Amino acid sequence: MSFYDETLSSLHTKIKNKEVTITELTEQSFKRIKETDDKIHAFLTLDEERALAKARELDEQEADNLFFGIPAGIKDNIVTKGLRTTCGSQLLDNFEPVHDATVMNRLNEKNVVTVGKLNMDEFAMGSSNENSSYATARNPWNTDHVPGGSSGGSAAAVAAGQVPFTLGSDTGGSIRQPASFCGVVGLKPTYGRVSRFGLVAFASSLDQIGPITRTVEDNAYVLQQIAGHDQLDSTSANMEVADYTSALNQDIAGLRIAVPKEYLGEGVDEGVKARIQEALAKLEELGATWEEVSLPNSKYAVAAYYLLASSEASANLARFDGVRYGVRKEGEDLLDLYKKSRSEGFGDEVKRRIMLGTFALSSGYYDAYYKKAQKVRTLIREDFEHVLNSFDVILGPTVPTTAFKVGENSNDPLTMYLKDILTIPVNLAGNPAISVPCGFSDGLPVGLQLIAKPFEERTLYKVAHAYERATEHTKVKPEL
Amino acid sequence: MSKITKEQVEHVADLARLSFTEAEIEDFTNQMSKVIDYAEVLNELDTENVEPTTHVMDVRNVLREDNVKPSLQREEALKNAPKQKDGQFEVPSVLD
Numbered sequence: 001m002s003f004y005d006e007t008l009s010s011l012h013t014k015i016k017n018k019e020v021t022i023t024e025l026t027e028q029s030f031k032r033i034k035e036t037d038d039k040i041h042a043f044l045t046l047d048e049e050r051a052l053a054k055a056r057e058l059d060e061q062e063a064d065n066l067f068f069g070i071p072a073g074i075k076d077n078i079v080t081k082g083l084r085t086t087c088g089s090q091l092l093d094n095f096e097p098v099h100d101a102t103v104m105n106r107l108n109e110k111n112v113v114t115v116g117k118l119n120m121d122e123f124a125m126g127s128s129n130e131n132s133s134y135a136t137a138r139n140p141w142n143t144d145h146v147p148g149g150s151s152g153g154s155a156a157a158v159a160a161g162q163v164p165f166t167l168g169s170d171t172g173g174s175i176r177q178p179a180s181f182c183g184v185v186g187l188k189p190t191y192g193r194v195s196r197f198g199l200v201a202f203a204s205s206l207d208q209i210g211p212i213t214r215t216v217e218d219n220a221y222v223l224q225q226i227a228g229h230d231q232l233d234s235t236s237a238n239m240e241v242a243d244y245t246s247a248l249n250q251d252i253a254g255l256r257i258a259v260p261k262e263y264l265g266e267g268v269d270e271g272v273k274a275r276i277q278e279a280l281a282k283l284e285e286l287g288a289t290w291e292e293v294s295l296p297n298s299k300y301a302v303a304a305y306y307l308l309a310s311s312e313a314s315a316n317l318a319r320f321d322g323v324r325y326g327v328r329k330e331g332e333d334l335l336d337l338y339k340k341s342r343s344e345g346f347g348d349e350v351k352r353r354i355m356l357g358t359f360a361l362s363s364g365y366y367d368a369y370y371k372k373a374q375k376v377r378t379l380i381r382e383d384f385e386h387v388l389n390s391f392d393v394i395l396g397p398t399v400p401t402t403a404f405k406v407g408e409n410s411n412d413p414l415t416m417y418l419k420d421i422l423t424i425p426v427n428l429a430g431n432p433a434i435s436v437p438c439g440f441s442d443g444l445p446v447g448l449q450l451i452a453k454p455f456e457e458r459t460l461y462k463v464a465h466a467y468e469r470a471t472e473h474t475k476v477k478p479e480l
Numbered sequence: 481m482s483k484i485t486k487e488q489v490e491h492v493a494d495l496a497r498l499s500f501t502e503a504e505i506e507d508f509t510n511q512m513s514k515v516i517d518y519a520e521v522l523n524e525l526d527t528e529n530v531e532p533t534t535h536v537m538d539v540r541n542v543l544r545e546d547n548v549k550p551s552l553q554r555e556e557a558l559k560n561a562p563k564q565k566d567g568q569f570e571v572p573s574v575l576d
Binding site: 094191192234297306314321322326328330331332339343351358362371373376377378381413429454 | 484489491499500514515521522532535537544559561562569572573
């Protein structure tokens with residue numbers, strides 16, 4: 001048995017028909033992790049003993065839902081009761097949460113088997129996984145290359161066939177970018193669609209948890225399970241969850257696609273451009289129409305994002321002070337203890353962003369940087385609103401390039417930040433977006449990004465599924 | 481180019497409760513200057529009459545009934561504390 005040949009629904013059928021036990025399924029997951037993780041370093045912590053005990057227990061029960069007994073991996077910034085949660089930071093090396101995130105409760109109530117916690121850039125700050133305090137996760141398609149970030153482990157684990165699905169988080173592209181680099185399906189839901197309770201906060205006005213899967217269908221199933229209002233997250237949307245799976249297997253004739261000229265312009269690799277144009281032609285064949293549009297303020301998104309996200313991070317990460325959890329380094333007095341604990345515990349990129357954020361929020365600079373960026377955020381939102389008034393989806397690449405080599409960009413933070421130029425605007429606007437595999441360029445996967453109106457995840461699944469059915473891209477698997 | 485000075489970086493580090501070596505301060509001064517310089521592109525836009533976005537959803541205060549419910553036990557709250565004493569977080573003395 002290999003997860004490459006299965007979907008959530010085919011696994012469920014096999015479990016129900018007793019063709020496979022949940023224990024076998026769980027063992028298969030750990031076996032595959034052991035075979036491949038020396039090369040790709042997707043996991044930071046495995047929970048083998050408890051996972052197998054749970055699997056044996058579930059084998060005694062009736063499989064009453066699609067998720068029953070399905071192994072899953074969870075990004076390490078989502079808290080899991082009694083299971084080490086590091087956020088990819090040595091500062092939290094020994095942190096064992098005392099409660100579960102809301103998304104974990106939603107999965108646990110359906111008896112998902114959590115096999116372990118997934119590698120990430122420290123506190124989700126990075127686009128390559130090179131900022132993990134532990135090991136750099138690698139791209140299963142070519143292990144000299146990065147898997148992307150910050151949910152690099154979450155995307156690599158699915159691409160390597162270690163687990164059928166994972167959860168990631170996306171603040172400026174952290175689900176979609178690694179999904180694109182690793183040739184898997186990743187969705188950033190509308191801001192507020194999935195509870196952030198128990199997601200260790202990076203930038204609270206931008207963060208969203210979302211699913212990473214091999215197929216569009218599986219992705220819709222996972223979102224269906226984790227979406228919804230949560231009293232414990234006052235920013236979660238108090239509105240009914242749509243029926244995502246009924247958006248599958250639909251016809252897309254008459255669909256109106258907007259293609260922003262900024263998304264296929266300067267800086268986008270020729271190979272990436274070619275794959276996106278082929279995808280567009282395929283959708284046209286399926287009955288969609290498209291027009292070129294403009295999102296004129298896109299080019300300001302990266303600057304606005306780094307000011308806003310870093311500002312929010314500088315406030316959120318103030319809680320790591322060596323007193324309540326994490327690494328502690330004694331000092332002469334309390335202030336010295338804070339400084340020593342934080343300076344030893346945080347890695348360079350995290351410090352860089354805390355510094356930038358603190359600067360942008362500091363007296364005398366607040367209006368010039370923070371407030372200015374918030375105003376630009378309004379203009380970026382209006383760009384999306386304007387285009388999506390006349391179109392169903394916006395289409396473009398997820399990332400301007402394919403996965404770069406480990407070490408290639410790590411010395412220049414600004415160049416690295418610009419890799420997120422096509423994903424960041426969506427977080428600023430709050431819309432949902434999906435990345436689906438659309439072929440290869442020089443042997444590495446290319447991702448197609450689709451963006452819809454807020455709370456229109458159904459539209460994304462409808463289009464992505466129609467495209468997936470008409471192509472073979474999700475059926476290819478890496479040699480590992 | 482907007483120059484960020486070494487003194488500014490030292491001040492910000494203090495606000496952020498971080499300490500750095502001389503060499504690190506130097507590095508940060510250069511890197512932050514570059515990023516801030518890049519952020520100056522925002523000034524190309526006239527935002528005089530634009531409202532700032534603090535949040536994409538129009539949420540106001542979210543209220544609930546003030547009912548007593550079970551919450552985290554003290555033992556659990558302290559479980560991850562690197563140092564504790566008498567059921568409390570222990571820190572260096574802040575009063576002489």
